[in-house]
Amino acid sequence: MQLKNDLLIRAAKGQAVERTPVWLMRQAGRILPEYRAVRESVSGFIELAQTPELAAEVTIQPVDILGVDAAIIFSDILVIPEAMGLPYEMVEKRGPWFPNTVKKEADLKKLRIADGIDDLSYVIEAIKITKKALNGRVPLIGFAGAPWTIFAYMIEGSGSKTFSKARAMLYTQPDFSHKLMQMITDSTINYLKAQIAAGVDLVQVFDSWAGILPPDQYQEFSLQYISKICDAIHEVPKTIFAKGAFFARKEMADLNCETIGLDWNMGIKESRQLIGPNKTLQGNLDPAALYGNAKQVENATKIMMGQFKGSRHIANLGHGVYPDIDPEMVKIFIETVKAY
């Protein structure tokens, strides 16, 4: 189906756009009262993500209510370990928790390469329902976690300030680590291809814990596998968002992808110099800037837009929108971008 608003896709490809497209990471599933109403009708986050009709509903809410230029499927990066045979629970106010973790080579035998279709049919079904309901209004973004970030959770078993178990593994068992990374990479490629077959118009890979590795280790254990994913996906534009990987920006210019996401620590001018002119940059307003009043949000957004001016850009925050942000301020951010 032809997209009525294809600004995101054209901006990603570096084609001419009438104005800069805008969406927000975590736009579905955090800030809207309409989301919370749906969320309270089920037992928890995972049930919501696994109920395709409801996942589709909350995916579309920000398009209707906020006026963003893209929808992103409501799901979670940790569906991949689950599909590989390592289930998780979402503990209220604490985050994800894995009853079992991967500790040694023998544990790899208990894992499988996810096929992306049967293993993750609930996501695929949610994508199909969303595409139908969106009816071409805006593009739908699919996503997955980067292999290092998924690895970090599979070893650590939960969120962590230091992810020291996962990082220890890279030092003590590099061969094992590479094997697991490759299994995650293969699963992720299958999963993204299944999302694309189901209709997503662009895919984004989130390396949420990129910023915790030293530069050399990041090349070896993360960027190498992100590169494999980029090389395997040809059907739609790809965005790589590696939070905190300021030290890898130059190397990211060589990835076979269209767009690089910037977090709010990364200077825009410096990032453009390091990444060069041949990628679209996505981001990067400080999520905390939306705590300001209307005038402050408008000013901060205009300053950000001015710094990106004249080069390929998709407007977004520098990380996911914070849960306690007033949706009215999100609207002002969006409207300021649209009017710029």
Place this chain on the structure above:
Amino acid sequence: MQLKNDLLIRAAKGQAVERTPVWLMRQAGRILPEYRAVRESVSGFIELAQTPELAAEVTIQPVDILGVDAAIIFSDILVIPEAMGLPYEMVEKRGPWFPNTVKKEADLKKLRIADGIDDLSYVIEAIKITKKALNGRVPLIGFAGAPWTIFAYMIEGSGSKTFSKARAMLYTQPDFSHKLMQMITDSTINYLKAQIAAGVDLVQVFDSWAGILPPDQYQEFSLQYISKICDAIHEVPKTIFAKGAFFARKEMADLNCETIGLDWNMGIKESRQLIGPNKTLQGNLDPAALYGNAKQVENATKIMMGQFKGSRHIANLGHGVYPDIDPEMVKIFIETVKAY
């Protein structure tokens, strides 16, 4: 008293050294069984920090047991809010917690500028006891938190993944934020001067949450106040360690200090280029590298030393040593630096 081992001081000042000095952030108070024995004899972390004889004892342990080239006084950056009138508790496994936080301009009236001597007499006393017991064997490092990091805790009331309350304040109440920053800065200068009067040979300022601010905001709300501290202290060399402030390295070259600490994300060659030749760099082995075996720790340390070679350097980790690191691996790190 003349120092018998003054490698740290000479390296900080850029003077000739026979070999690179080495110490570890958090060397006291985390990894040693001898520390845990002392820790278990009191009710908690804060009692230990406030008992000068015991604080001195655990300060000296790593000099005796690990062979580091410096001692750092066992204390906590949050003694400053406490001395300003905002007490905190240390909750086991959760970290610091403030029963009251600073929320608005009127709350500033309840705070005072800490004088550093009467308000923090237990630290000053611990420094005097430590200096006497060290008897000039190695230099003693004093320290304080940077104003932004202290501000973040005073507003947020605890550790946080996002410090979104503190960051919101910078956007919504910049004037109030500057007033509180200045109060913290004045308190910190008093405190560091009192530490120096009591005998510390070098001071380090820790900006633990530097990496959470966008570059412009970091200049305005953090680096500006660090600079005031640097300008106020003349008596001993100063080290600034701003974790995650990769984006401010160039500006840090202009600080009136001798040494800049690098975290393990910061490339050594790139950091030297940005900071220039006129500062000593401290760091920056990945703390997780010490999870390796003896050979791996030795190799990782040698690689790090090689990258710093030929320029002003104090060897350290890129952050505090992790609590579950084997002290034997810490010794190998130290011995590898010494033998390099």
